Amino acid sequence: MDTKHKLIAAAERVFDRHGFTATGMDRLTAEAGMSSRTLYKHAGSKTALMQAVLAERERRFMARLDVSGVDAIFVALAEWVHTEGARGCLFLRTLGETGADLPVLADAVMAxxxxxxxxxxxxxxxxxxxxxxxxxxxxxxxxxEGATAAAVYRGPDAVAAARAAAATLIDGARR
Structure with missing residues (x-):
């Protein structure tokens, strides 16, 4: 893994666990195992690093949605919660933390x-x-979105409940 990808992966873990505003550059350098000089060389700024993290997160998440069928969305979400964890949506948490104060991040979230x-x-x-x-x-x-948020405190059961509700909606739509 090259330095930039290593940095993005480390930053994603830290931002996901501690949030954007609560994460300092010292914590990022420690997690990535690199000097602040190397971090700034490859990231530019904390905001640019968060933008790169969101782009990587989107790439992985949207790849999971390469499915056919609503039920498969919830299967993919359950797998995401299992492998990535259940801390809610990183995009919405980023928007909640930064609001419109950092338009580049708000734009990334909205896109x-x-x-x-x-x-x-x-x-x-x-x-x-x-x-x-x-x-x-x-x-x-x-x-x-609700299952993603509720999984924080309910775990995979939230996704299962949403999956069942979606099946009911789809069945009703087919009638």
């Missing part, structure tokens, strides 16, 4: 959420048809 929403709508439309998908995809999206 991710728009792409995520579009992908969910595509999956729902493929399953139930375009006419039914509009409102239903919003409901499925809320179930996914």
């Amino acid at each position: 991710h959420k728009a792409a995520f929403r579009e992908r969910v709508a595509e999956i729902v439309a493929a399953e139930v048809g375009e006419e039914t998908a509009a409102g239903l995809s919003e409901q499925i999206l809320v179930l996914i």
Whole structure:
């Protein structure tokens, strides 16, 4: 793994565990096992590093949504919670911490959420048809987001409950 990828992976672990604002550069250098000079050379700034972390997180998360079917979304989410942990959505936590104070991060969050929403709508439309998908995809999206948040304190049971609710919605849409 090259230095930049090692830095992004270390920063993602620290930001995910402690948050963006609570993480200092000293903690990042210690976690990455590199000097502050090397960190700044490869990251530029803490904000640029967080932007790179969000881009990597999006790449991995969206790759998991290369599925066909709503049920498969929840299977992928359960796998994500199992392998990545259940600390809520890093994108929403970043937005909550920084608000509009760091537009580059707010823009990254909003772009991710728009792409995520579009992908969910595509999956729902493929399953139930375009006419039914509009409102239903919003409901499925809320179930996914809610399961992600509730998994923090309920664990995988939150994803299972959302999966069951989604199945009920899809069955109803097919009738």
